Each structure stands twice: as structure tokens, then as C-alpha cells.
Amino acid sequence: MIQRKKSLQCRHVDAGSCNACEQELTALLSKELDIQHYGIDIVASPRHADALLVTGPVTDTMQPALKKVWEAVPKPRQLIAVGDCAAGCGVFQKAYASHGGVDKVLEKPDQTILGCPPDPEKILDTLRELMNS
Numbered sequence: 001m002i003q004r005k006k007s008l009q010c011r012h013v014d015a016g017s018c019n020a021c022e023q024e025l026t027a028l029l030s031k032e033l034d035i036q037h038y039g040i041d042i043v044a045s046p047r048h049a050d051a052l053l054v055t056g057p058v059t060d061t062m063q064p065a066l067k068k069v070w071e072a073v074p075k076p077r078q079l080i081a082v083g084d085c086a087a088g089c090g091v092f093q094k095a096y097a098s099h100g101g102v103d104k105v106l107e108k109p110d111q112t113i114l115g116c117p118p119d120p121e122k123i124l125d126t127l128r129e130l131m132n133s
């Protein structure tokens with residue numbers, strides 16, 4: 001019997017973040033954390049993704065693009081809110097052009113990684129748990 005290796009391909013959308021969450025996502029690709037070593041990667045196309053990582057509170061400008069990307073991710077799929085803003089409890093939750101979190105625009109996330117910004121090790125642990133579930 002062939003032993004299948006697990007992997008998790010993620011597409012990321014910055015839905016109006018301050019960019020600190022992106023800095024932590026970038027750290028996942030560093031040699032210290034090296035997500036690819038675990039079989040996790042960030043992909044360029046949503047059609048190649050198993051999971052969508054969303055950062056930011058979802059601004060008016062980003063809402064249509066975020067919806068299109070989510071529609072393009074094939075099922076079964078996972079929605080992951082990365083950071084307090086995407087989780088609906090961030091500092092930009094009530095800003096004038098903010099929808100206040102990914103659940104207001106798409107659906108309740110399968111995973112929520114809290115923090116402002118979240119620790120990259122916490123992001124990695126969550127992705128690994130998701131991959132092995």
C-alpha cells in the first residue's frame with residue numbers, strides 16, 4: 001500500500017491588513033521555521049489551495065477580491081483568520097471602511113489565530129494541526 005504524504009497548500013489574501021500580520025507570515029518561510037519542510041506552502045493560485053489565509057479586517061476595497069478568491073478555492077477547503085483583525089476583534093474592527101472580520105463577509109473561519117500580530121510559531125502550529133487532522 002502506498003503511504004501518502006500529507007501536505008497543505010495555502011493561498012493568502014491581505015484584506016486590508018497593516019502588514020504586520022504579513023511580516024509574521026513571511027517569517028514562516030525563513031530557515032528557522034521553514035514551513036515547506038513540513039509540507040506546507042503558500043501558493044500563487046487559489047485553485048491550487050487547500051486553505052485560504054486571510055489577514056486584515058476586510059476593507060470595502062478588498063471585499064470583492066476576497067469573495068472571488070474564496071469562490072475559486074476548491075472544496076473541501078479551510079478558511080483561516082490570521083490575526084485579530086481577520087478574527088473580528090482587531091483595532092480596525094470599527095474603522096469606517098472595515099467590515100469587521102472575515103466572518104462578516106465569507107463565513108465563520110475553520111481556524112482563528114489570534115494575536116496582533118500572531119506569533120509565527122502559533123501560525124505554524126495551527127497549520128500543522130490542520131494538515132494532520
Ligand code: SF4
Nearest residue numbers: 018020083084085116
Ligand atoms: S491584527 Fe494587528 S498586526 Fe494584524 S493587521 Fe490587524 S492591526 Fe495589523
